[in-house]
Amino acid sequence: MKTTLENKIEKLKKNGYDISVNKIITDGFLAWKNTIFYGIFCVIFTYIFNNLIYNLLSNYLGTNLIDLELAKAISSLNNDSQSLQKLISLFQDYIHNPQIIIKTLLSSLIGLLLYPLSAGVVYCAYLADKKGNTSFKHFISGYQGTKFIKLIGLVFIQIILISISMLLLFIPALYIIPAFILAGSFIIIDDAPIIQAIKYSFIIVNRKFGKIFLILMISFFISKFLGFLMCIIGLIFTLSFSQAIVYSIYKNTVGSIDVDDEINEN
Template sequence: MSEFNEFDQQGSAPNRETGSIISHAFEMYKGVLGYAVVAMIVYMLGGYIIQLIFGIDSASMVEEMRESGGNFNYWSTPGLPLYMGASSLFGLLLSPLYVGLIYIVNKYNTKNPIEFSDLFIGYRQNFVNILIYSLLTWLISSVALALCVLPIIFVYPLLLIGYPILLFENASAIDALSKSFNIAKENYGTFLATGLLGVLISFAGIFLCGIGLILTAPFIMIVMYSTYCAYLGKPRQIMFKQP
C-alpha cells in the first residue's frame, strides 16, 4: 500500500487574518504559476472537447441566454443535458488535479524540488476519498445554488480547507468535510472574507477577455493551502512512496 513519508522543512505560514492569508497565497502563486496554468489548460481543453462531442457552442448559447430575457430553456437545447452531465463528470475526475496543485505549492513553500508528475499525485494518493469529497461538495453547492445564489456564498467558506486536509492528513472524505466545517464554523468571519476575496480574484480573469481566467482561476486553490497553513500550521513536506 502507498504511504507518505514526512519530514520537517523550512517554509512560511500566514497569520489568521484575511489580509495575511491572501498575501501569502499571492507569494505562493507567483512561484507555481506555470503549473497552475497547465492545470487550467487541461481543464479548458477537456471542456472544449466535450463541447465538440455533444455539439454544444457555448458562445452561441450565452448569446441566446442574453437575447431570451431570462426565458432561456436549458433542457430544450439539443445535447445540453448530456453535455452538462459529461461536464460534471469531467470536473469530478479532474478534482485530484487540484490536490496536485496544492501539493506543488507546499513543495515550493518548503523549498523542495518540484517535478511535473507532482501535479498528478492526487491520482495516486487518497484518490477515492478525493472523488467522494468532490462529489459531496458538488451536491452541497448545487443545493445551495438551487436555493438562490446567496446561500452558496455562505456555504462555500465551510468547505474551504477540505482538499488540503485530504492531502496532508490522508483523511477520509467525511472526516475532511467535518474538520473543514468545524474549523470554519469557529472562525467564520475570516473564512467568509478569505473565501469571497479568493473567488473574486480567481474570476478577475473574466475582465481580460476571458483568457485571463487561465491565469487567475487556480488562485482559489492556493488560498485553500494558505488558509490551511494559517489554522493548522505549515504541513511538513510529504514525499510519495511507491508500494
C-alpha cells in the first residue's frame, strides 16, 4: 500500500506544480515568526555545544599551543602583500597539521548530532502552520526513534558528496545542496526512508531548479548577510530563517497537494 507521501509525489509528477518566489518568501517569514523561539534556541545551543566540543578536543589532543602560536603569528603580521602570502602559508601549515586534522574531523562528526535540531525547527513550522501550535517535544522529535538515524545518515551523505565536490572546485555542490533541500523535511514530517527522501527531493527540485536556487540565494542573504550587518549578534535571530524557507518550499510544493493527508504528531 502506498504512503500518503508517495501518492503526493506521483500526483506532482503527473500534474507538475508552479511556485511563486514572492509567496515562498512571504510564507517563509510567517513560518520564521511562528518558530522564532525554537530557531533562537537552536542557534545558541549549537554555538555553545560546538565551542564546548572544540575546547574539549583542543585540551584532549593538546592543540592549544598550536592555536596560540597561530594567533601570535597572525598578530605579528604587517598589512602588506608579503604578509598576505605569509598568512596563507600559516593557514596551510595549520590545517595540514595531523592534530588539527584529527580535531577538525572529530568536531565535524560530533557536530552531526545537532542536525536533528534544525530539522526540528522545520517540523515546528509545519505543525504551527497546520495545527496552530507546537511544543518543545516536537522541536526535539528528530532525536526520537528511527528519525534520528535517518537524519544523521542524510547529513552524512550530504557531507560526503560535498567533500567530493571540493575536488571539482565545489561546482557539483551548487546542484547537490539545492537538490537535497527537502530530504530532511520528508524525514522529519513524513518519516520517509533516507533514499526515498533524497529521491523525492530531487524529483521536486529538478522541476523548478532555477526558482528554488534563486529562493535559496535570497534565504542565504537574509539569514546570513543581514545577520552580519546587524552587528553579527543579529545572526541569532536571522539564521533560522533558512529553516523557515525550507518548510515554505515544502508547503508550496508537496504540501500543497491534497490527498486527504493527516498530520502526524510524534
